[in-house]
Amino acid sequence: MISHRYQERLERCSHLMKSAGLDALLLTKPANMFYLTGDGRLCAYAMITQDGKVALGVPTTDVEDVRSLAHFDHIAGFEDEVGMIHSIAHHFQHFGIRQGAVGLEYTFLTQSMMGMLTHPHAKPAGVTVKDCTHLLSELRMVKEAEEIERIRAAAKVAEAGMAAAVEAVKPGVTESQVAAFAEYAMRQAGAEGFWRTYVSSGPRTNIAHGLPTHRKLEPGDLVMIDVHPIVNGYSADMCRTVCMGKPTAEQQAAYDLYLKAQQATIAKVKAGVRMVELEETLHGMLKEAGHGEHIFGPPIHGVGIEFEEAPLPPSHAFFHGEKEPPPLPANVVLSVGNCGLYTGPWGVRVEDTVVVGPEKPVVLTGYPRQLEKQV
Amino acid sequence: MISHRYQERLERCSHLMKSAGLDALLLTKPANMFYLTGDGRLCAYAMITQDGKVALGVPTTDVEDVRSLAHFDHIAGFEDEVGMIHSIAHHFQHFGIRQGAVGLEYTFLTQSMMGMLTHPHAKPAGVTVKDCTHLLSELRMVKEAEEIERIRAAAKVAEAGMAAAVEAVKPGVTESQVAAFAEYAMRQAGAEGFWRTYVSSGPRTNIAHGLPTHRKLEPGDLVMIDVHPIVNGYSADMCRTVCMGKPTAEQQAAYDLYLKAQQATIAKVKAGVRMVELEETLHGMLKEAGHGEHIFGPPIHGVGIEFEEAPLPPSHAFFHGEKEPPPLPANVVLSVGNCGLYTGPWGVRVEDTVVVGPEKPVVLTGYPRQLEKQV
Numbered sequence: 001m002i003s004h005r006y007q008e009r010l011e012r013c014s015h016l017m018k019s020a021g022l023d024a025l026l027l028t029k030p031a032n033m034f035y036l037t038g039d040g041r042l043c044a045y046a047m048i049t050q051d052g053k054v055a056l057g058v059p060t061t062d063v064e065d066v067r068s069l070a071h072f073d074h075i076a077g078f079e080d081e082v083g084m085i086h087s088i089a090h091h092f093q094h095f096g097i098r099q100g101a102v103g104l105e106y107t108f109l110t111q112s113m114m115g116m117l118t119h120p121h122a123k124p125a126g127v128t129v130k131d132c133t134h135l136l137s138e139l140r141m142v143k144e145a146e147e148i149e150r151i152r153a154a155a156k157v158a159e160a161g162m163a164a165a166v167e168a169v170k171p172g173v174t175e176s177q178v179a180a181f182a183e184y185a186m187r188q189a190g191a192e193g194f195w196r197t198y199v200s201s202g203p204r205t206n207i208a209h210g211l212p213t214h215r216k217l218e219p220g221d222l223v224m225i226d227v228h229p230i231v232n233g234y235s236a237d238m239c240r241t242v243c244m245g246k247p248t249a250e251q252q253a254a255y256d257l258y259l260k261a262q263q264a265t266i267a268k269v270k271a272g273v274r275m276v277e278l279e280e281t282l283h284g285m286l287k288e289a290g291h292g293e294h295i296f297g298p299p300i301h302g303v304g305i306e307f308e309e310a311p312l313p314p315s316h317a318f319f320h321g322e323k324e325p326p327p328l329p330a331n332v333v334l335s336v337g338n339c340g341l342y343t344g345p346w347g348v349r350v351e352d353t354v355v356v357g358p359e360k361p362v363v364l365t366g367y368p369r370q371l372e373k374q375v
Numbered sequence: 376m377i378s379h380r381y382q383e384r385l386e387r388c389s390h391l392m393k394s395a396g397l398d399a400l401l402l403t404k405p406a407n408m409f410y411l412t413g414d415g416r417l418c419a420y421a422m423i424t425q426d427g428k429v430a431l432g433v434p435t436t437d438v439e440d441v442r443s444l445a446h447f448d449h450i451a452g453f454e455d456e457v458g459m460i461h462s463i464a465h466h467f468q469h470f471g472i473r474q475g476a477v478g479l480e481y482t483f484l485t486q487s488m489m490g491m492l493t494h495p496h497a498k499p500a501g502v503t504v505k506d507c508t509h510l511l512s513e514l515r516m517v518k519e520a521e522e523i524e525r526i527r528a529a530a531k532v533a534e535a536g537m538a539a540a541v542e543a544v545k546p547g548v549t550e551s552q553v554a555a556f557a558e559y560a561m562r563q564a565g566a567e568g569f570w571r572t573y574v575s576s577g578p579r580t581n582i583a584h585g586l587p588t589h590r591k592l593e594p595g596d597l598v599m600i601d602v603h604p605i606v607n608g609y610s611a612d613m614c615r616t617v618c619m620g621k622p623t624a625e626q627q628a629a630y631d632l633y634l635k636a637q638q639a640t641i642a643k644v645k646a647g648v649r650m651v652e653l654e655e656t657l658h659g660m661l662k663e664a665g666h667g668e669h670i671f672g673p674p675i676h677g678v679g680i681e682f683e684e685a686p687l688p689p690s691h692a693f694f695h696g697e698k699e700p701p702p703l704p705a706n707v708v709l710s711v712g713n714c715g716l717y718t719g720p721w722g723v724r725v726e727d728t729v730v731v732g733p734e735k736p737v738v739l740t741g742y743p744r745q746l747e748k749q750v
Binding site: 059064065079107110111114116176180181191193196204206207208211293294297319320340344347 | 588589
């Protein structure tokens with residue numbers, strides 16, 4: 001039953017590999033391994049052949065655990081880095097791959113990891129390497145019904161985390177303590193983990209990636225909270241900004257503008273829309289109001305196994321080793337509202353996880369969008 | 376005052392750069408940037424010249440925040456990836472660097488990030504690139520008194536996290552919920568963040584990197600808890616294994632052996648000791664007892680800004696782009712006990728953060744080492 005899911009994915013992978021002229025993939029990125037085999041972990045690799053065979057190499061300690069979780073044809077344990085290199089060589093030999101091209105994840109591999117995977121004791125001399133980043137992105141872009149259910153579950157957990165965080169927002173509480181409440185609530189609500197929680201406050205709301213600090217919240221502060229729980233391997237992405245007390249007229253106006261732009265963008269999230277159109281909608285409304293200099297980062301990005309993944313808007317795609325995405329088919333899942341509006345002394349951001357529906361958007365994260373926190 | 380600290384570090388950096396034939400460093404790894412400038416964040420870079428000048432490039436949104444935190448000579452904001460590339464070009468020009476060698480972090484940079492930093496619009500054609508991983512590691516290896524105080528503070532927070540986690544160990548509680556208690560307690564006790572928390576139970580204690588899952592704890596389970604809080608930018612690393620109820624004789628024997636080997640290794644953590652001697656002590660006692668096949672990963676590693684950093688034992692160092700460390704001077708900080716003892720059906724691990732003292736080890740993580748959890 002479960003194997004059927006991976007066989008179908010491997011078949012699609014096989015087609016893409018043929019088009020790309022790839023004879024095998026050698027994956028080490030957990031998200032990609034998880035998608036194609038059901039298990040993704042660090043210190044492990046998956047070799048995928050063009051005819052859909054899977055060989056896994058994992059620490060010897062982990063063999064039984066992986067056996068119980070993953071779809072594969074062959075598995076080998078290794079004791080250390082040298083063992084991993086030999087294990088890769090063994091699997092190349094096992095599949096009879098002596099030449100051709102193997103796909104590696106250029107956007108994940110460091111220079112030193114690249115050196116290990118292409119070590120002369122691992123890779124046959126006749127085998128060349130190519131980037132397979134965008135192949136995997138294309139493969140993972142449209143979500144299956146089951147995947148959307150998992151993202152929906154993560155969205156519910158994100159709401160629980162946000163509710164706990166907003167509840168914790170009080171004078172004297174640190175940003176890190178607000179994050180503590182969010183993360184605790186998310187784990188209790190069913191998350192097996194989460195990507196980094198961002199909590200910034202006061203002047204720190206102007207920062208693009210506001211990791212929590214020991215800063216204590218003060219009355220009148222804006223507080224920006226961005227959560228990314230992981231539930232059954234899938235993520236959601238939600239950000240809210242709240243004001244502890246009454247916002248200034250300028251803050252309220254910026255928030256209202258941002259929310260209006262975000263909601264106008266969300267309204268366009270349906271099959272056939274282009275990422276660039278979504279980007280232009282959100283950016284356009286902010287620019288028109290004179291905030292062209294007050295945005296940072298891709299306003300829209302994909303959500304799935306990773307809280308931030310392909311598709312990305314074309315300009316960002318290039319620098320992340322991705323291709324410009326096609327007009328979006330139904331069942332791509334997006335985060336809308338990532339760019340924020342950073343005025344200098346403070347910023348606001350509202351971000352939601354949305355499914356590209358055949359005819360209209362399906363918003364998965366429903367926590368109230370309201371600046372002033374009722375106290 | 377604070378600038379003095381960074382000036383001293385930059386002077387030492389300068390000496391190492393001269394020996395290594397590096398005219399500049401172009402850093403993007405937050406831990407390295409934090410060490411040399413006082414601020415390390417993603418989507419940013421630090422260019423360091425051989426005479427100790429620092430130019431920072433950060434998102435425009437973050438300029439004021441970085442200005443208040445970092446030591447630097449020049450700072451520039453950028454709007455996006457293209458802006459970052461131009462900003463790097465600008466700083467090369469500003470420093471008059473048209474040829475020579477620039478150091479890049481090969482163990483941190485992905486292939487695609489490497490492509491950005493060495494883009495023809497960023498890097499002058501006459502400038503070549505070299506790995507500077509081990510230069511930064513050498514620089515950061517011996518800790519200043521202030522750094523040790525921060526690691527000590529992180530160790531206290533790790534103890535608070537461990538106490539909360541062990542307290543939470545009860546039948547029916549999930550691994551993720553145990554992690555929730557640890558992380559919540561660490562943030563409340565003063566952590567601004569933490570590296571991934573590992574909680575594994577029952578058969579999953581045999582896994583090298585046991586990220587928490589929805590598995591519910593059962594009476595008689597072993598539970599392995601590994602925490603890594605971050606306090607004022609510095610980490611500690613502590614692991615404990617507890618049994619929920621009475622362990623079997625075999626489990627108790629394995630635990631006692633492991634603890635004995637770990638403590639014997641810790642006893643040798645003093646100035647002049649070689650990493651390989653520490654590794655051989657820990658591995659040797661396990662091998663002698665017939666557990667040579669039951670270990671994974673470096674038994675000892677450095678602790679500092681990162682919970683796992685250089686120095687590494689020689690065999691692991693090579694694959695992580697590091698050099699074989701010299702005999703350890705005083706005030707290196709180590710984690711001892713990382714390799715674990717994985718028997719197949721279950722595993723045990725005890726790990727502590729220890730300062731290399733001039734004459735004897737200073738153990739920073741003091742949470743009780745006891746297998747059977749009193750209920």
